[in-house]
Amino acid sequence: MLGLNKKDFGLLTIVIILTVFAPFLLNPFPEGSALAQFNAGYPDLMQRLVIFGIFAIGFNILFGLTGYLSFGHAAFLGAGSYAGIWMIKLLTLNIVPAIVASIIVAGLFSLLVGWISLRRSGIYFSILTLAFAQMSYSLAYSVLTPITGGETGLQPKVSDPRIFDAALAEGTTPRANLFGMFMNDSYELSVAGWVFTFNVGYYIAAIFMVIAFYISIRIFRSPFGLMLRAVKSNQQRLNYTGVQSKPYTLAAFVISGMYAGLAGGLLVAMDTQAGAERMFWTASGEVVLMTILGGAGTLIGPVLGAGFIKYFENIVSKINESILQAWFSFMPEAIQDLFVAIFYPFIGKGGHLTLGIIFMLVVIFLPGGLMEGGQRIANLFKKKTKSDTGSGNASPAAAE
Amino acid sequence: MDAIILQILNGLDKGSAYALIALGLTLIFGTLGVVNFAHGALFMIGAFCAVTISRLLTLSHTVLDETKTDFLGNPLKVDVPYIYDIFGESAGNAIIDWSVPISILFAIPIMILIGVIMERGLIRHFYKRPHADQILVTFGLAIVLQEIIKYFYGANPIPTPAPEAFKGSFDFGAMLGMEGAGIIYPYWRLVYFAFSAVIIGAVFAFLQFTTFGMVVRAGMSDRETVGLLGINIDKRFTIMFGLAAAVAGLAGVMYTPINSPNYHMGMDFLVLSFVVVVVGGMGSLSGAVLAGFLLGILESFASMTVVLEALPGINQIIIYLVAIIVLLTRPRGLMGKAGVMEE
Numbered sequence: 001m002l003g004l005n006k007k008d009f010g011l012l013t014i015v016i017i018l019t020v021f022a023p024f025l026l027n028p029f030p031e032g033s034a035l036a037q038f039n040a041g042y043p044d045l046m047q048r049l050v051i052f053g054i055f056a057i058g059f060n061i062l063f064g065l066t067g068y069l070s071f072g073h074a075a076f077l078g079a080g081s082y083a084g085i086w087m088i089k090l091l092t093l094n095i096v097p098a099i100v101a102s103i104i105v106a107g108l109f110s111l112l113v114g115w116i117s118l119r120r121s122g123i124y125f126s127i128l129t130l131a132f133a134q135m136s137y138s139l140a141y142s143v144l145t146p147i148t149g150g151e152t153g154l155q156p157k158v159s160d161p162r163i164f165d166a167a168l169a170e171g172t173t174p175r176a177n178l179f180g181m182f183m184n185d186s187y188e189l190s191v192a193g194w195v196f197t198f199n200v201g202y203y204i205a206a207i208f209m210v211i212a213f214y215i216s217i218r219i220f221r222s223p224f225g226l227m228l229r230a231v232k233s234n235q236q237r238l239n240y241t242g243v244q245s246k247p248y249t250l251a252a253f254v255i256s257g258m259y260a261g262l263a264g265g266l267l268v269a270m271d272t273q274a275g276a277e278r279m280f281w282t283a284s285g286e287v288v289l290m291t292i293l294g295g296a297g298t299l300i301g302p303v304l305g306a307g308f309i310k311y312f313e314n315i316v317s318k319i320n321e322s323i324l325q326a327w328f329s330f331m332p333e334a335i336q337d338l339f340v341a342i343f344y345p346f347i348g349k350g351g352h353l354t355l356g357i358i359f360m361l362v363v364i365f366l367p368g369g370l371m372e373g374g375q376r377i378a379n380l381f382k383k384k385t386k387s388d389t390g391s392g393n394a395s396p397a398a399a400e
Numbered sequence: 401m402d403a404i405i406l407q408i409l410n411g412l413d414k415g416s417a418y419a420l421i422a423l424g425l426t427l428i429f430g431t432l433g434v435v436n437f438a439h440g441a442l443f444m445i446g447a448f449c450a451v452t453i454s455r456l457l458t459l460s461h462t463v464l465d466e467t468k469t470d471f472l473g474n475p476l477k478v479d480v481p482y483i484y485d486i487f488g489e490s491a492g493n494a495i496i497d498w499s500v501p502i503s504i505l506f507a508i509p510i511m512i513l514i515g516v517i518m519e520r521g522l523i524r525h526f527y528k529r530p531h532a533d534q535i536l537v538t539f540g541l542a543i544v545l546q547e548i549i550k551y552f553y554g555a556n557p558i559p560t561p562a563p564e565a566f567k568g569s570f571d572f573g574a575m576l577g578m579e580g581a582g583i584i585y586p587y588w589r590l591v592y593f594a595f596s597a598v599i600i601g602a603v604f605a606f607l608q609f610t611t612f613g614m615v616v617r618a619g620m621s622d623r624e625t626v627g628l629l630g631i632n633i634d635k636r637f638t639i640m641f642g643l644a645a646a647v648a649g650l651a652g653v654m655y656t657p658i659n660s661p662n663y664h665m666g667m668d669f670l671v672l673s674f675v676v677v678v679v680g681g682m683g684s685l686s687g688a689v690l691a692g693f694l695l696g697i698l699e700s701f702a703s704m705t706v707v708l709e710a711l712p713g714i715n716q717i718i719i720y721l722v723a724i725i726v727l728l729t730r731p732r733g734l735m736g737k738a739g740v741m742e743e
Contacts, residue, residue, distance in 0.1 A: 069532045120727055123435055123531050127678050128727055131720035134671060143713030281671060285539060292536055345551050353551065356543035363537045364525070 019206040030193035043199035056302035058259020064297035067232035072133030076257040078279030080106040080264025085274040092164035095269040106261020114253035140276035153275030295369030316351040413589040415696020416596035420651035421673040422688035424644035437538035440670025441545040446652025447661035449507040454499035515645025550663040562657035681736020
């Protein structure tokens with residue numbers, strides 16, 4: 001269906017179901033209970049989960065398929081945000097032009113960067129993209145201040161021209177919308193202690209993510225995708241067979257840049273602001289972390305990785321010392337204090353430390369990310385059932 | 401004329417830091433073939449060695465001072481550093497004043513130890529993995545080290561002053577026999593440059609004139625053959641990793657009076673140092689040093705008002721711009737050997 005085989009269609013269906021029911025799934029604990037702090041079902045976080053999912057899906061098309069490790073993708077996200085915010089300021093608060101412009105601008109920018117960077121490969125490619133991203137960041141902070149707003153960034157103001165919109169009344173805040181549906185509008189459903197929030201912005205971003213995911217499946221399964229995999233496994237041999245690999249890698253680079261631009265445009269649509277810090281190279285590092293953590297080269301891995309990191313950042317940073325005290329309060333005083341002292345560096349502001357450690361462990365032991373971990377566990381069970389039934393021939397299953 | 405000399409001098413201290421870090425990076429890449437993204441973190445740890453030592457030296461206990469009284473006539477409580485009890489007040493003061501140079505003595509063994517642990521514990525397992533994996537795992541390590549330092553020392557920069565004798569500036573122009581106060585230059589920056597020149601010289605001399613260095617150089621050009629000759633090249637490379645860590649650490653120790661150390665200083669320098677290594681030529685030690693100084697000086701020339709008026713913002717991007725041009729026109733870098741990581 002939709003040009004997908006049965007397995008991929010199943011995967012797409014799972015993603016659709018997960019995103020549609022995310023407000024329920026991310027809010028498993030009743031309001032006011034001790035575990036309510038693990039709820040992630042509030043609009044801001046849910047929006048970020050899917051938007052960074054889009055970013056990671058796009059990055060995976062480049063890194064997962066071709067093996068080119070770009071350390072500068074945040075520049076495209078930033079360029080997309082700036083394009084988006086200018087559309088909102090100049091044309092209309094409707095997000096359609098903003099998103100279209102962000103994709104186009106990021107696409108053009110990535111065409112330029114990719115055209116130059118892809119002349120080299122390996123570590124040189126990483127450093128070239130890093131240099132471009134740092135250059136854009138520095139310029140956005142200094143010389144380009146008239147366009148980027150410098151340190152303060154850009155926000156829509158009541159006095160902006162917005163030529164398609166009727167003038168806003170003085171004192172109202174400009175809110176982004178899609179044909180009258182405001183991004184930050186939510187419908188709250190409370191069922192016996194649980195409160196579920198259905199946010200307009202989240203669902204719009206989620207629709208984009210599902211479309212982005214569908215396109216990425218099609219790319220993975222297309223002859224074009226196969227060509228990109230060939231680049232990863234042996235570019236030299238590909239060149240010897242008379243194939244120019246550059247157009248393919250450049251196309252992959254631009255596509256992933258456009259994905260980043262879409263993510264940037266959506267970020268602007270949700271919080272209507274843009275700043276240079278989105279272009280800093282650590283932001284590029286973050287999308288690398290997401291993709292690797294989830295599993296580079298797999299379809300759904302990057303989405304999982306993005307979700308994991310964003311969830312972790314938001315939730316773990318909220319745990320503080322008193323919550324830790326409460327968790328270990330069932331133990332004797334001295335042991336409780338010891339446990340709190342041990343865990344304290346890893347929570348709250350130390351959330352990045354934990355993330356760093358998890359990331360290192362994944363790179364060391366699970367180069368395929370969480371997806372490989374899942375597969376290994378699945379294989380373990382498969383082996384067990386096989387040997388239980390007495391066929392005794394477990395090796396083909398392991399080799400799969 | 402003096403404007404040009406001043407810019408060259410201004411570029412020297414940053415250039416020295418770039419050169420030292422890039423030298424360490426190149427040593428690691430040349431010996432072990434590993435792209436170490438955690439090298440900036442080593443620089444940062446070196447700086448925090450200095451912070452720790454100066455804190456340890458000023459560790460105090462409270463005593464009642466009978467000679468001073470508050471308005472009620474009670475003796476005042478005064479903090480007295482332990483170091484006063486051991487060496488007396490004037491010698492103690494001098495030691496505290498010289499805490500940054502003293503830190504060098506402690507930083508060398510600490511950094512070598514950290515380097516050896518890093519190599520034996522982690523990086524050794526990544527020799528056979530692709531460069532992308534090496535980048536990723538050391539990037540993760542850099543985040544972890546940075547967050548550990550942030551946990552213990554906080555997020556704010558910690559001022560660590562230079563010894564009293566090297567505070568302030570002097571007129572460099574007068575020393576050259578020029579008229580007027582044209583070139584005012586801080587003492588410590590000159591010290592930093594001299595220090596890094598000594599370190600760089602020492603590293604080169606070590607590689608050039610000792611048997612150990614000769615073996616290492618042989619290993620760099622053909623690891624397998626050296627191994628076949630019955631020499632334990634792995635052990636020597638591990639020591640070289642420790643040495644590279646020590647070079648980065650010392651660069652950090654001495655940099656503290658110029659810029660108050662904070663937890664992300666390593667990352668800030670790392671990106672630039674990588675660019676420096678690439679410009680100098682992957683695997684070329686002299687290239688790394690040369691490119692470090694060149695780019696440092698170029699950066700300071702780009703921050704001149706005349707240049708900024710013609711090309712606004714150029715000081716922010718000049719290094720990256722040069723790197724892009726070099727990579728596209730001469731992929732092996734300024735002094736890189738043909739065929740080393742050249743695709």
